[in-house]
Amino acid sequence: MKSTQYSEKTLEHFRNPRNVGILEGDDVAIGRVGNPVCGDLMEMYVRVKDDRIDDIKFQTFGCGSAIATSSMITELVMGKTLDEALEVTRADVADALDGLPPVKMHCSNLAADALHDAIKNWRSGTKLEPLSAEAVAAAGKGCGTGVTAEATTIQGTEEYAGKGVYTEVDDTSVLADKRVLVLDKGAASAKLAMTLTEVTPRVIFLTELQALALPDEIATEIKRSDVKVLYQSRLLAVRGEGEVEKVLIRDLDEEDEYELFVDAVVLLEP
C-alpha cells in the first residue's frame, strides 16, 4: 500500500479540517506532542466546563494523516467527559477515518497522545503556553525550566583547527558560500553570525539555551535575519576527512543525536 493511499474520509478531513485554531483562557488546557524533526508537531487546546470538553481546537504541522487524525479526534471527543475522552484510542481514530495506511498508523497515536496530554495537564494544573517564536524554533515539547549549559569538551576542535574550525574570523570572505555553524558565545558571536549571511546563504547559530540570552535588540535582529537558530542543541563533535565536513549535535530536549553537514565551525574565544 502506498503511504498516500488514504480513504476518502481521511482526505475529506485533510481538505476541510474541523476545529482548527487555538483557545485561550483560564479554563483551557494545552496538550502538545511530536517533533518537527520527525515531521510532525501537534497541539490540542481543550476548554473544560463541568469536567466536560466544552470546546476543542488544534494546530498541526505534518502530513495528510496527521492533519486528518487531529481533525477527527476533535470531532470524536467534543462534548464528552474527560474520562470518556481518555478512553478514545488510536484505533478509534483510525477506524473513524475508515482506516489509515499501515505506515501512517503512528499519526493516529499522536492525535490521541496530544489529547491525553491536554487532559493530563488540566488535571495536574500544568499550564503550557502557546509556542513562542523561541519554542517554535526549539521545536520541542518540554516547556519547563531552562537548560543550564554545562562545560563539555567538543571532540575534534583541535584536530580540525585551521581545517574548518575557526576561533576568530577577521576576514569573512574565507567563509564565502560555506555552511557555517557558529557556536553561541554571546553577543559577539551572534553579530558575527549575522554578518556572515552577507557572504553565505547558510549560517546556523547553535545555542544550548531555550531562549537567547542576548541583549534584546541583538536577539530580535538575529531572529529576523537569515541565520538559522538551533536552540537546546549541544555540539558534541567535529568530523570529516582531513577537514570539517560534519558535526555531531545533541538535541537536549529530545535527548537525541544527529549529524549535520557543514563546512566550517566558528568557536569564538571568550
Next chain:
Amino acid sequence: MTSSNADRIFAEGEVYLDYQSARPVDPRVVEAMQPYFTERFGNPASLHSVGDRATDTLEASRADVAAFLGATPEEVIFTSGATESNNVALLGYAKRNKRKGDHVVITEVEHISVLNLGKYLEQEGFRVTRVPPDQFGRINPDKLRARITDDTILVSVGWASNEIGTIQPIAAIAEMLNGSDIALHVDAVAAEGQVPLDMSAVPVHLLSISSNDIYGPQGVGALYIRKGTRLAAVTMGGGQERGLRSGTENLPGIVGMAAAARIAAAELPAEAPRLAALRDRLIREVLSTVPDSHLNGHPVERLPNNAHFRFEGIEGESLLLSLRDEGIAVSTGSACSSKTLEPSHTLISCGLLHEEAHGSLELTVGRFSRDSDVDRLMQVLPGVVDRLRRLSPLYRKH
C-alpha cells in the same frame, strides 16, 4: 507539435510537473516501435531470415544510441533500465578487478540504486567511501581526490542529481582520474537529453542511461563501456550483449530507445533553453510570491528542467496532497511520502536539518510542459502554502 501532443497526453486541467519520476513516451517513438511487435518481430539469436532481420534492427538501434553518446556501437550494451546498467557496471567492474584493490568511491548524492549497490559492495568485502557535497549538492573534485587511495579501483558519480538537479563537474573529475588505473562510472539518467553526453570528449569508462528519461519506453536502458574496460558478468544466461546482459533482447523497446535517442539528439539544442526558461520562471515566481521559500540545489549549475524548493513551517506530503486535489502532480523529499519515513538523503547531505527537508517540493518540467502549466501552479501554490501554514503551529513567527 509540442502543444498538440500535450493536449493528447494530459487531460484538461491536468498539470504534470513530475517528469523526473516518469515521462510519457513521445508519440513519434510509439510510431517507430509499432511494427516491431508484429510484422517485424524476431529474436536476434535465431539463424533464419527473421532472426537476421532482428539482428540488423538491433545493431542499427545500437548505432543510434552510440551516436547519441558520442561512442562507437561496440561500446554500448542494452539493459532493462538504468538500475540494471548500474548493477552491471559497478558489480561487474568490482568483481572483475578485485585483485587490483578493494576500495570504491561514491558520493552522498547518488541515486538510490548506486547507494544500495555501495551497501551491497560493503557486504561483499569492499570498502566504500562516500564524498559529501557542498550546500548546493555539488561535489568538489579535490574532496573526491582526497579520498582516493592506492586500493581505489572505481569511482561512481552521477552526472546530475535526479532530485535537486545539481550538475556535477564530470569533465573535471574525469580529467583528474584520466591516466590512472581507476575507472569512472557515471549514472547519467537525470542529465540525459538535457545536457550533451559526449564520450569522445569526456574520458568516462562506464555510463548508465535509461530510455524513459529521453521519452522512450520504460523497461529499457543502456550501458556505455569504454573500449578496454573489462567487466565480469553478473547475470548468467545465453550470453547476449557480449555476455554481460544475458536474456533475449527487448526488440520493440530497443527500437523505441533508439528513436528516442535520435529525437533527443536533434532537439536538445532548442529544447534545453526552452526548459530552462520554464524553470527560471518557476524559480523566480515561487521565490517572489511565497514568503519564506528557498531554492534547493545549485543556483546556476542545475538541470534545465529542475526547480526544487523548501517552504518553512509546512510538511511536503500535505503540500503534495493539496496540489493533487488541484490536478497538479509533483514530488517531495518529505519523509512522510517515503516508504521508510526518512527524509531525502540528498537534502540532508546538502546540510539541511530534518525539519527543513520535510517541507520540500520538487518540480520537474519536460517536453510537453508549457507556460500554462506554470500559470496554473502559480494560481494555486501561494494559497495552498498559506492554508497549510495557518494550520501549522510552527509558522507563527510573523
